[in-house]
Amino acid sequence: MTLDYITVETEGAVTIVTLARESARNAINEDMLQEIEDVFRKPPKGTRSFVLAAKGAHFCAGLDLREHYDKDRTPIEFMTMCQAWHRTFDVIQFSGIPVIAALQGAVVGGGLELAAATHVRIAEEGTFFALPEGQRGIFTGGGATVRVARIVTPARMVDMMLSARTYNTQTGLDLGLCHEIVGPGQALVKAKALAAQVATHPPTTNFAIVTGIARINDMSTTDGLFAEGLLAMAVQTNPDIRDRLEAFFSKKTKRLEPDAE
Numbered sequence: 001m002t003l004d005y006i007t008v009e010t011e012g013a014v015t016i017v018t019l020a021r022e023s024a025r026n027a028i029n030e031d032m033l034q035e036i037e038d039v040f041r042k043p044p045k046g047t048r049s050f051v052l053a054a055k056g057a058h059f060c061a062g063l064d065l066r067e068h069y070d071k072d073r074t075p076i077e078f079m080t081m082c083q084a085w086h087r088t089f090d091v092i093q094f095s096g097i098p099v100i101a102a103l104q105g106a107v108v109g110g111g112l113e114l115a116a117a118t119h120v121r122i123a124e125e126g127t128f129f130a131l132p133e134g135q136r137g138i139f140t141g142g143g144a145t146v147r148v149a150r151i152v153t154p155a156r157m158v159d160m161m162l163s164a165r166t167y168n169t170q171t172g173l174d175l176g177l178c179h180e181i182v183g184p185g186q187a188l189v190k191a192k193a194l195a196a197q198v199a200t201h202p203p204t205t206n207f208a209i210v211t212g213i214a215r216i217n218d219m220s221t222t223d224g225l226f227a228e229g230l231l232a233m234a235v236q237t238n239p240d241i242r243d244r245l246e247a248f249f250s251k252k253t254k255r256l257e258p259d260a261e
């Protein structure tokens, strides 16, 4: 398959997907979205975790505003496109394989919607977050009302959209838009290291973590507790975990330490 807007590489069980449209600050057009959907829907064989990274100084500037202007889409055409964004980002969030994002520069508009679909977000100093759609006279359409609002609260998302304010990396960390701040050039290194570690977990354990917690958040307390039990029933009785438990009893595994990353 020829890819025009992303690159896909594998390092062991880790698949690295890189947005490669630096000249347009990795703005997402229809073809790029399709490439992203295809790779997450049909990962290279043996993939047990993903890194999502981006070339250049900025992670992603969101919707391709040029394409949107040129295509002059009808309401139905834009609805269809939103559904494609939702479908793609749902695959990223719910395929059951952990996705670690390496962020730098602008993570804005649809770029923030994309990042919010990943499971762990590691940001270089200088990364900034914003939803500038309001000032362009448009609205979010890639899932921010669901995913970003759940991270920052709906009230704060309203403020982000009305004010177009930019959050710096530290504020992003405080709000949960990213989970770790690293020095220049370190986001990809750190994301790959975490993805490699995560790839050693049993796949059913990762599946439960990356799909179960978000899904259970949509449920009532009773349903959530029941669903948690069902997931734990499958994960805790998986024969693959017996060796790990044995390694703990025989003191072969590292112990947890305070303040350890």
Ligand code: 1HE
Pocket (backbone or CB within 6 Å): 023, 024, 025, 027, 058, 060, 061, 062, 063, 064, 065, 066, 067, 082, 085, 106, 108, 109, 110, 111, 132, 133, 136, 138, 139, 140, 141, 142
């Ligand atoms: C683009 C886009 C884009 C840059 N679509 N072409 N997103 C936004 O409103 C963000 C818009 N972008 C920016 O605010 C800035 O470009 C950045 C802060 C990301 C980077 O600034 P800078 O100074 O490094 O680059 P630049 O000069 O602004 O842009 C470089 C080129 O990328 C330029 O094209 P050129 O042909 O003049 O070189 C820009 O036009 C192009 N470019 N961003 C198309 N977004 C499903 S709904 C989702 C809703 C949204 O995401 S709305 C978009 C929100």
